Amino acid sequence: MLGAKGAELANLARLGMPVPPGFTITTETCRRYLADGTVPADLWYQVDSAMRGLERESGRAFGSGPRPLLVSVRSGAAASMPGMMETVLNVGVNDEVAARLAAWRGERFALDVHRRFVEMYAQAAMGAPAEALEAVKADARASAGASRIEDLDPADGREMLSHMLSAVEEETGHAVPFDPEEQLRGAVEAVFRSWNSRRAADYRAHHGIDPGLGTAVTIMAMVYGNADAESCSGVLFTRDPATGERRVFGEYLPRSQGEDVVAGVATPMPLDDMVGELPEAHGRLIEAAARIEAHYGDAQDIEFTVESGEPFILQTRAAKRSARAAVRIAVEMCDEGVRTPDRALLSVPAERVYELLLPRLDEGEAALARDGGRLLTEGLGASPGGVTGAVALSADRAVEMAARGLRVVLVRPETSADDVHGMIAAAGVLTARGGATSHAAVVARGMGKPCVVGTESISVRPDLGRLACGGRSVAEGEELSIDGETGEVFLGAIATVEPHFAEERHLGRLLGWADERRRLGVRANADTAADAALARGFGADGVGLCRTEHMFFEPERLELVRRMILAASAHARWPEDELTAWRLRDSLSRLQEMQSRDFEAILREMDGMPVVIRLLDPPLHEFLPTRDELLEDLHRLRADRAPADRIAEREEMLAAAEEMREANPMLGLRGCRLGIVHPEIFAMQVRALSDAVRALGAEGLSPRPEVMVPLVADAAELRAVRSIIEGALTGAAGPGGERPPGLRVGAMIETPRAALTAREIAGEAEFLSFGTNDLTQLTFGFSRDDAEGGFLARYIEGGVLSSDPFLTIDRAGVGSLVERALRQARGAGLKVESGVCGEHGGDPASVAFFEEAGVDYVSCSPYRVPVARLSAAQAAIGRA
Ligand code: PEP
Numbered sequence: 001m002l003g004a005k006g007a008e009l010a011n012l013a014r015l016g017m018p019v020p021p022g023f024t025i026t027t028e029t030c031r032r033y034l035a036d037g038t039v040p041a042d043l044w045y046q047v048d049s050a051m052r053g054l055e056r057e058s059g060r061a062f063g064s065g066p067r068p069l070l071v072s073v074r075s076g077a078a079a080s081m082p083g084m085m086e087t088v089l090n091v092g093v094n095d096e097v098a099a100r101l102a103a104w105r106g107e108r109f110a111l112d113v114h115r116r117f118v119e120m121y122a123q124a125a126m127g128a129p130a131e132a133l134e135a136v137k138a139d140a141r142a143s144a145g146a147s148r149i150e151d152l153d154p155a156d157g158r159e160m161l162s163h164m165l166s167a168v169e170e171e172t173g174h175a176v177p178f179d180p181e182e183q184l185r186g187a188v189e190a191v192f193r194s195w196n197s198r199r200a201a202d203y204r205a206h207h208g209i210d211p212g213l214g215t216a217v218t219i220m221a222m223v224y225g226n227a228d229a230e231s232c233s234g235v236l237f238t239r240d241p242a243t244g245e246r247r248v249f250g251e252y253l254p255r256s257q258g259e260d261v262v263a264g265v266a267t268p269m270p271l272d273d274m275v276g277e278l279p280e281a282h283g284r285l286i287e288a289a290a291r292i293e294a295h296y297g298d299a300q301d302i303e304f305t306v307e308s309g310e311p312f313i314l315q316t317r318a319a320k321r322s323a324r325a326a327v328r329i330a331v332e333m334c335d336e337g338v339r340t341p342d343r344a345l346l347s348v349p350a351e352r353v354y355e356l357l358l359p360r361l362d363e364g365e366a367a368l369a370r371d372g373g374r375l376l377t378e379g380l381g382a383s384p385g386g387v388t389g390a391v392a393l394s395a396d397r398a399v400e401m402a403a404r405g406l407r408v409v410l411v412r413p414e415t416s417a418d419d420v421h422g423m424i425a426a427a428g429v430l431t432a433r434g435g436a437t438s439h440a441a442v443v444a445r446g447m448g449k450p451c452v453v454g455t456e457s458i459s460v461r462p463d464l465g466r467l468a469c470g471g472r473s474v475a476e477g478e479e480l481s482i483d484g485e486t487g488e489v490f491l492g493a494i495a496t497v498e499p500h501f502a503e504e505r506h507l508g509r510l511l512g513w514a515d516e517r518r519r520l521g522v523r524a525n526a527d528t529a530a531d532a533a534l535a536r537g538f539g540a541d542g543v544g545l546c547r548t549e550h551m552f553f554e555p556e557r558l559e560l561v562r563r564m565i566l567a568a569s570a571h572a573r574w575p576e577d578e579l580t581a582w583r584l585r586d587s588l589s590r591l592q593e594m595q596s597r598d599f600e601a602i603l604r605e606m607d608g609m610p611v612v613i614r615l616l617d618p619p620l621h622e623f624l625p626t627r628d629e630l631l632e633d634l635h636r637l638r639a640d641r642a643p644a645d646r647i648a649e650r651e652e653m654l655a656a657a658e659e660m661r662e663a664n665p666m667l668g669l670r671g672c673r674l675g676i677v678h679p680e681i682f683a684m685q686v687r688a689l690s691d692a693v694r695a696l697g698a699e700g701l702s703p704r705p706e707v708m709v710p711l712v713a714d715a716a717e718l719r720a721v722r723s724i725i726e727g728a729l730t731g732a733a734g735p736g737g738e739r740p741p742g743l744r745v746g747a748m749i750e751t752p753r754a755a756l757t758a759r760e761i762a763g764e765a766e767f768l769s770f771g772t773n774d775l776t777q778l779t780f781g782f783s784r785d786d787a788e789g790g791f792l793a794r795y796i797e798g799g800v801l802s803s804d805p806f807l808t809i810d811r812a813g814v815g816s817l818v819e820r821a822l823r824q825a826r827g828a829g830l831k832v833e834s835g836v837c838g839e840h841g842g843d844p845a846s847v848a849f850f851e852e853a854g855v856d857y858v859s860c861s862p863y864r865v866p867v868a869r870l871s872a873a874q875a876a877i878g879r880a
Pocket residue numbers: 545547617750770771772773774775837838839
């Protein structure tokens with residue numbers, strides 16, 4: 001009811017802090033004013049009597065007496081909306097009052113106070129345009145040859161003020177009220193109305209603040225930072241907001257009023273300089289700051305004014321801080337005994353931990369680039385971090401350029417499996433299409449590379465060797481900088497700042513506390529040994545999803561995979577043909593060897609921890625060039641009179657691609673369906689895994705692989721795949737004829753039907769893992785690759801959906817399927833372990849849901865593991 005500012009000032013007064021006397025009009029009054037268009041009947045009566053109290057307390061009279069009382073009229077909502085609403089200072093001044101102020105503290109002071117009042121009141125309460133007032137000031141400065149308005153001599157100052165008053169009357173048709181009571185009422189109503197100003201409404205919409213809250217109005221006795229040489233106003237932070245270091249950090253401006261520091265009208269001085277100028281006031285401020293911080297148990301951002309050597313506190317609030325500062329402050333406050341570990345864990349927004357792990361664009365340079373017109377466009381920040389690199393317009397070019405030692409930003413219309421090698425070579429990825437779970441976004445996030453997607457205004461033209469955007473053109477090889485958090489794309493280079501996880505001491509300690517507190521396991525989605533090592537370093541408890549297809553996408557393997565696919569499709573047509581059968585066996589056994597080495601490397605990195613290996617999932621045609629590319633190749637080969645066998649090979653691939661073409665590949669031959677149609681592929685993967693396990697076992701290591709079956713819709717599918725697995729294991733006897741140890745087999749729950757029949761599926765499985773990407777896609781019927789670039793963004797902007805269901809789990813729909821499936825599986829008395837391996841596993845709000853739903857672990861990209869560890873702890877604390 002008092003708004004944050006009013007409530008905190010009341011708290012400070014109660015704490016015995018030096019706060020000027022004042023009172024607050026409630027937010028409810030504002031709501032009534034806005035609803036009725038007029039102030040409630042008894043408001044002015046109440047304000048009058050509160051003003052009499054203020055006069056008694058301050059020993060001054062409002063609008064009269066030798067030391068007249070002036071007040072500030074300040075806005076303040078319950079939610080922070082810095083600078084969005086009006087505030088009017090020095091209310092209660094007119095010519096007569098100014099003459100008294102002049103007699104008390106000199107003419108310059110009186111003029112300064114009067115001019116400040118007129119400026120603020122005219123704009124806030126009367127709608128006078130700022131430019132008209134600025135013009136009056138500029139004229140006065142010019143004719144007096146003064147650089148600052150405060151430097152005018154009193155005669156010039158008086159003249160300027162009278163020009164200003166006339167200008168206000170000209171612009172608004174009204175004179176600035178003379179009567180202090182009328183000024184007060186005008187200022188209060190202006191603050192009420194400013195709740196509905198355009199910028200306040202936009203700010204609320206952007207930050208999700210309830211438009212029905214209304215603002216409170218705090219009326220306080222003025223204290224003057226512009227009274228004399230021993231006066232100033234300023235802002236201080238009780239800890240360094242950038243690093244979190246425990247030291248008071250701030251700025252002040254001598255002979256000023258509070259608005260000057262915030263508005264940046266002059267360059268303020270570092271607070272430390274105040275030690276020499278106003279040592280006693282400085283000492284008392286530091287002491288007060290320490291008490292205020294201790295009271296709140298959090299770093300504070302404090303506004304103060306010193307009047308003739310006497311410090312006053314005008315506002316305190318929790319300080320905004322960098323991610324690094326947030327972590328350090330949380331840990332150190334715990335060490336200081338100010339906070340419990342639980343409170344320390346809750347005080348750091350989990351999402352922000354991610355910011356500590358990636359290089360970022362230097363904020364100062366980015367601001368300069370923005371001001372300098374180098375912002376090319378904005379898209380969706382899909383994977384944080386910042387990078388500058390030379391533009392490469394195809395994956396192959398990216399590889400080539402990177403091999404020449406260039407740092408590359410791969411720019412594509414969108415990415416697919418064919419681009420992965422380019423993404424590996426690139427330092428950052430930019431696409432014209434796609435959303436937060438588009439291929440580019442997921443893969444880049446997994447690699448921990450900055451990525452911006454869905455910058456619709458970019459048109460990528462590899463054929464012309466350039467990209468175009470809003471009338472500008474960037475040639476391949478020229479530099480771009482991308483910011484994966486804000487989605488900004490800049491022309492030219494911007495410096496980056498590097499973090500090092502192992503050296504983030506405070507983060508390490510905070511996450512250690514998180515591990516003690518969390519119930520949920522946190523595993524990583526890792527497809528390579530390097531990812532697994534990274535994930536282990538970030539504190540993962542294992543691998544929750546290894547997408548085996550990602551191993552197939554490396555260029556030299558892709559050839560082999562393609563040969564295997566051609567052979568498999570030919571073999572399906574002519575099962576009797578010896579040559580085809582041999583080709584299939586040969587390509588499978590070579591793939592098996594490679595895959596086995598990959599599995600071995602991952603299991604070695606994660607020795608002793610569970611590693612969930614998912615059998616091949618995507619539709620096979622994803623491994624083939626597109627039909628258009630093949631047609632084009634063929635055209636060229638024929639025109640160049642290429643050797644007949646090369647033409648035949650392309651023709652064969654085209655025939656296979658044609659044959660595999662599906663109208664809805666996402667709903668087609670993929671996941672376990674693929675394994676059931678082509679059992680030889682799954683069998684090869686299981687043999688590869690069992691070879692890897694045997695080799696590691698021989699070294700005395702303890703590999704713990706689990707095999708996961710994707711896209712199950714019916715328990716019968718799982719049974720069929722189990723028997724393929726069984727058969728492969730039986731066939732995979734070691735050199736001494738020994739059968740490899742059994743493997744835990746689990747099912748992905750990523751089709752709605754699987755969730756609805758979880759009891760039957762759980763009966764065939766040792767574990768279940770919710771693939772919430774596909775489950776979201778199939779529950780909503782939103783294509784995960786297309787929806788976000790298009791209508792989904794419109795849905796979110798227009799409020800049809802409150803958030804992106806591919807980023808934060810849709811509790812009501814997808815979430816209830818998850819809960820239902822868990823209930824069913826458990827209700828049947830089945831002891832299946834359950835996990836989540838969709839992108840939601842690294843999203844704090846979703847992790848909170850999974851904690852409530854009671855899954856055993858979440859799995860997310862390596863770089864999100866620290867976020868998930870903290871989120872899991874916060875969710876556990878939240879439920880305690
Ligand atoms: C999923 O669908 O949630 C999942 C983890 O699998 P993928 O993203 O590979 O389809």
